[in-house]
Amino acid sequence: MLNRTITPEFKAIEHIKLIAPGHIRLENDCNFYWFNSGEQELVRIEWIFNNLRFNPEKPLLNIAVNTMLNDGTNNLTAAQIADAIDYYGAFLQVDYGFDHSQVTLYCLNKHLKHTLPVVKEVLTESVFPEKELATFIRNQQQKLQVSLQKNDFVARRTFNKALFGGTMYGISPEVEDYAQIQRDDMLAYFKQMYQPNNCTLIAAGKIDDDILKEITDCFGKNWTGNNVPDITQPGFKTSEQLFNYIEKPGALQSAIRLGTMLINRTHPDFPALQVVNTILGGYFGSRLMANIREDKGYTYGIGSGMASMKATGSIFIATEVGADVTRQALAEIEKEINILKTELISEEELSLVKNYMLGSLLGSLENVFSHADKFKNVYLSGLDFEYYDQYTEVVRSITANDVLRLAGKYLNFGQFHKVIVGKY
């Protein structure tokens, strides 16, 4: 007779194997990494650029340049670029981030020879036509108006501004700011930033010699430019005001966001602090979820996270709770942080979190793209794959006392910045 009350035997995760990339430094100083694996005849190629020094007078410049890369070049209109990419079933994506901005191409191998030249054109000949700029400004202004009515959006940007004011990390534009964007500034910014010596090229998919050659022929010595980009960044103007309440009359829920500036991935405590974060709010079974959702029913979801940027890092807790329980939810969050700092975690809970984190790392390696993503995480922080060995070692060996010590060292609720949008 089957006994359903007994857990089947299970194994701990022993070894996590990452695919090592191929690498060449192209003649133009662009670093090219590739990950070859998989059955499907397709690739994802990313061109990643360091952001230029942030200018608080022109906060939207980087975003505008990146977003408008596919809006016209010396030889192609926005419509022609879209036609060329869409016809071959490819996807051309632009994304901006805190430290880097990038262009990504998803394409079947058989069509790559048609789409690569379009990317090349975009990266070298973009002109940001006035008419397209006017459209961009209008549409972004409308989008922002909608976002500003979402409490979680307002909470996030208010929080980031309080922590990271005066930098790209704390950007918090108003509708009027879009109207200040000038085409001449964009052209100058583009010329400085989107060039080979400021680029890391990462390709993942089924990459044989022919595909390698197609990429290097297009982006090797034929891609030139040798400006020296200024990628230094200004310092943060962190707000001294720790508590920010933005009242929204009639709100059914309040968005809560709180946290503090913290170490980033390059710090030796980072992996251990990720364990602490996971216990607190980093997975479905976390203490915040168990208490505030699964016991009290105050929210649909609550979580904590750690962000690692080039210049700093942060830890934050975010949720949307019933407007009538905002204070109770905040008090419970404080309570959970204090428990982490004063009570030793049980071996049972700690071992669960360890297994969960290792399983989650293994599970995040779904396909060749995920291997490239793992590489990006460390490479762009100035680290290498050894980080993951260190990470798995720390997760395996961390003790209850370490958790207590790290929580005590880094999590000081009284010093956290707190943002509430809704009712309080």
Place this chain on the structure above:
Amino acid sequence: MVKFNRFTLDNGLRVIVHEDKTTPMAVLNILYDVGARDEDPKQTGFAHLFEHLMFGGSVNIPSYDEPLQRVGGENNAFTSNDITNYYITLPAVNIETAFWLESDRMLSLAFSEKSLEVQRNVVMEEFKQRYLNQPYGDVWLKLRPLAYKVHPYRWATIGKELAHIEEAQIGDVKAFFKKHYNPQNAIMVVGGDVDTEQIRALAEKWFGPIPAGLKYHRDLPQEPVQTEARRQTVTAKVPLNSLYIAFHMPERTDEEYYTTDLISDLLSRGNSSRLYRTLVKEKQLFSEIHAYTTESIDAGMFVVDGKPLAGVSIADAEAAIWEELEKIKNELVENDELTKVKNKTESTMMFSEMSLLDKAMNLAFFELLGDADQLNLEISRYLAITPQHVQRQAQHLFSKQNSSTLIYLAE
């Protein structure tokens, strides 16, 4: 091409195995053939609330999540108007834990009052977060009852109103479980670093002893053909005017479903699509515009929605959309343009084969539609579509009498 093996247990549970040795992980996906369309009109939102309760402990296992996390696994679930789908990903060496957990909650839940009370609150907060406390969040609560008068697609998965969730009782939960949650109404897909014979043995061991239960026979009221244009205008606390036009479209297994899907791509997929190019870029009437289908199993909705720019009247905005719809009805689409959306569909399918979970979910869904093998024939259905098909189907879809228009006016 997604390869698989298939067998059925004596109790009626259908099992599909997809061996993929390129990953150290495994997925166990269970689709239950029940969605919001199967609800009592007086108890809407129940299928989704029930999904939450499936995580509140089962008859022999007090906590569902904890033992799974302990073996390095993760799980989630979703409910739609058509189905409820649960999935686990975990290291393949620990696959048996997934069988243990899923079979116990198919056998019976713990039916805890505490869990019901908490999840009612959680779901009501979800209702507020996603539908009530967001600009335009209530669009589906308004558009569905405008387009459907009879079919249960007239309510959203979350339910018609908060009160329906608030009033759910443990007796209702038990009855719903008995009616829908048994081997005959489920399809299980196991994928990843597994062997079919190993999975067969595990399925027999853990699911074999579960009683077959009763087969649920769906008999839903069918939506009569719409005969006149419908229209609703609401003034709301939104920053911008917005408009939605919904058209009734064919059901999922109809050949014309595919043509309809391609029409949405022609109109709205990518920056080269017609609505974006003409109405956002050239005529500068909208800041954003989209066309998409609800991807429903029964006859669903084809929706065009957009936000007109400040200073553009609703009448002009609407007329501009209809001009594009008339164009696709009146002029044959060029071969190049049709090839473009076919190429896009082909590459999307290939990229989706990079994801083990996507493959498992797709196999379960196509098995529900009738045959998992149809997944591999999807692309050929799209490739067979001609410009004439597109024109004819556009003519079927885009008439005023088949339309339901919802306008949001900013306060």
